[in-house]
Amino acid sequence: MSRKPAAEYYAERRRRLLDNETCNLEFSTKGIFEIILASPMEYGATMSSLRFQNTFRQLASWPETCCERAFYPEMDEYHWRSRYGYPSVTLESGKSIKQSDLLFFTPSSEDDYIRILEMMSLSGIQLKSAERVIKWPLIIAGGTTVTANPMPLAEFMDAFVIGETEPSIGPVLDTIKSLGAQGASKKKLLRRLATLPGMYIPSIHDIPGKVSSIMRQWAGSDGMGMTSYIHSPDCINRDITMLEISRGCPFNCKFCQPGYVSLPYRECKLEELESVIDELQDVKILALIGSSPRSHPDIRKIIKAAEKKGLEIVLCSNKYDDQIHSGELHDDLTEKSIVLSPETGNDFLRKVIGKKLKNKKLLDSMDKHLESAEKIKIYFMIGLPFETDADRSSIVDFVKEVRSRTDLPIEVYVNPFIPKPWTAFQWSPLANPTDLRDWIDILSGEFRKMKKVKAWFGDPREAHIRALLARGDHRVSRALEEKLSGVGWNTAFKNAGINIRWVLDEVDPEMSFEWSFLNMGFGHTRLAREYHASISMNQGRIKDLEKAAEKEELD
Ligand code: SF4
Known part of the structure; x- marks a missing residue:
């Protein structure tokens, strides 16, 4: 050309x-x-x-x-x-x-x-x-x-x-x-x-660690309830109009950065939503948007108002990044899919990571929506803090259970857990990419044996880079400049004086990170408390397993 x-x-x-x-x-x-x-x-x-x-x-x-x-x-x-x-x-x-x-x-x-x-x-x-x-x-x-x-x-x-x-x-x-x-x-x-x-302002608030007055801002519920107003066939969601019904998240998953950083949970008022819906023109499909749209106390009335206008409804979670999903179950914005986000197949580990949702409830909710769906999407994470081989096997069991309940095609997405700032797991290590690769091999082998199940896996190397960027300090700017010059990420971090293995180790919760000078509206004390609660829960599980093993030996 x-x-x-x-x-x-x-x-x-x-x-x-x-x-x-x-x-x-x-x-x-x-x-x-x-x-x-x-x-x-x-x-x-x-x-x-x-x-x-x-x-x-x-x-x-x-x-x-x-x-x-x-x-x-x-x-x-x-x-x-x-x-x-x-x-x-x-x-x-x-x-x-x-x-x-x-x-x-x-x-x-x-x-x-x-x-x-x-x-x-x-x-x-x-x-x-x-x-x-x-x-x-x-x-x-x-x-x-x-x-x-x-x-x-x-x-x-x-x-x-x-x-x-x-x-x-x-x-x-x-x-x-x-x-x-x-x-x-x-x-x-x-x-x-x-x-x-x-x-x-980095040049004015010069020395991180010494300022503590930069307070995160958030809108009152009056400023919410926005709708999308630009539509285009070139958008991923094409002719769908989006309506925000809540912001923040009522749950407290300990790995979820948007969950923490979007606090407090706020709901748009029913009357305002009804009036917005009433004024919509030339809309066929309305997506109700929130981290957990089904948690809105007036969700039935909101749906009723939309149906009265002849609108087709989809309930969607915010797509912030790969570590935010609806609390329970939601629809895909562009396809007739049921989206499940159990994160793990095991109720216990799910509780440890702060997601208070049981397999039974999730699967029963899914059953109720099967009739109108064309496929099921299921999102998991591997390399979660305190995860065991048995926890990873439970992912396979969960998918088998879904398979036994429906003939619909199943898509499984498995992403490595990435420890993010301002979460209770910000001190947790990223799983070693070599281990992640081995686990992915095992899981993909299991999924291949199942009918109409396709699986996608997040790349362990990309997860490693993302963790370095997410938890990085000011030195990452040098790595970014190096990367821009055309070198690979490993060289970029090396030239910036950053040991790329540091995110593979647990960090002492007493340690203060460079971003700690910001005021999120909640403190590191809260995060540390939640982290220690997970550690205690897991220690309880280890003790129970040891007792069970001893009993088995005695029997
Ligand atoms: S993962 Fe989903 S349910 Fe959990 S806190 Fe984040 S947005 Fe809420």
């Missing part, structure tokens, strides 16, 4: 994406303050996220601002841009992401860190905040992942929004706008931003 036609081809692709969209809201395309909301994921996945659509609405509807979106390019386009020096551009006008007053990144997992740097690098933006002498664009990141641990990106971002954007975004925009209009220096701007609740 010669250079010119490729440029035209990608410009046309961009315009087609835009033309295919229908948007129920109108935003100003002109404003004195120009923002770009940049997703380090591709268009289809990003625009299927209610959270992204909500952030865009907040930014684009703020007075005197105009906001455009930018997405990580599809792989072919990324290589072309990188090879010929074309920047990452916005969807709306095709301008470089460098040409804005504020560039707001929304990483949704650790995998996005390197993609953020790739987008910046494509666009000729100096990576390090301290080296960006030109004030604009100011670069900010927000979202669950950086709320929990901003340190890996701390050298690159000018600021972080810690917590949900609703309470923070207005004051942030007003501050930047007014000081920007006065010609204030970048330093002055950042100093002022540092005074706002929930803002972490």
Whole structure:
């Protein structure tokens, strides 16, 4: 492909994406303050996220601002841009992401860190905040992942929004706008931003461990209940309209970072949801979104209101990352699937990891929904803290039990457990990738023997990298830069002075992590207490097993 036609081809692709969209809201395309909301994921996945659509609405509807979106390019386009020096551009006008007053990144997992740097690098933006002498664009990141641990990106971002954007975004925009209009220096701007609740400014809040006043922000239930308003055949969830019915999670799974970092659990009020549903136009399928949509006390009434409007309903969990699932059972957004998230096949281990759900209840709920489903998806984790060989065998038993109850195709997803910041298991080790590989071999052999069961396994090596990024400190920024230069991850971490084996060992709960200076609204004491409770529960199990073995010997 010669250079010119490729440029035209990608410009046309961009315009087609835009033309295919229908948007129920109108935003100003002109404003004195120009923002770009940049997703380090591709268009289809990003625009299927209610959270992204909500952030865009907040930014684009703020007075005197105009906001455009930018997405990580599809792989072919990324290589072309990188090879010929074309920047990452916005969807709306095709301008470089460098040409804005504020560039707001929304990483949704650790995998996005390197993609953020790739987008910046494509666009000729100096990576390090301290080296960006030109004030604009100011670069900010927000979202669950950086709320929990901003340190890996701390050298690159000018600021972080810690917590949900609703309470923070207005004051942030007003501050930047007014000081920007006065010609204030970048330093002055950042100093002022540092005074706002929930803002972490690495260059000002200089020494992690010595500040404790950066408090995570969250919206009241009044600011919730959002619906998706941009639809496109290019989105993963196509013609489905999403409606948020709750935020946070009523459960307390000890491995789940979004579960902790989205606390408190909040439900949207029935009357407000009914009125939103009543006003919906041209909607056929409505997805009710929450970490555990069936936990909403008025779920039946909400469904009734939607059915009265002739809408088809799906109940979906938030798709934050691979370690968040509905408390019990939910539907897939795009397929007629029942989704079960038992995490493990064993009731005891499930209790130890904080998920108070029994096999029987889960399977009985599944039975009730079999008639309308076309397949079953089941999500497990391996390498969980305190997991034994017997626990892993129980995964096979669980799938066998599902197989015995239905002829529907079964898809099994098994991901390695990754210890994440601000969870009760943040001190736990990642299972050794070699062991993970052996366990995957055993499980896949067992699943192959079952009819109409297909299994997918998370890659142990990728899990190892993710754990290093998730629990990393400021030195990870060096590893990211090294990775950007084209070396492999092992070399990148080595050059950054990070021993990649450290995440394979348990960390002393007395030890304070670099991210501990943030105030999540709950403390490390709570997490340590929950961790120790799991340890005690497991010790009880070991004692019981020893007693049973002794008894057997005596008999
Ligand atoms: S895994 Fe699911 S049920 Fe458990 S805390 Fe996270 S969101 Fe809630």
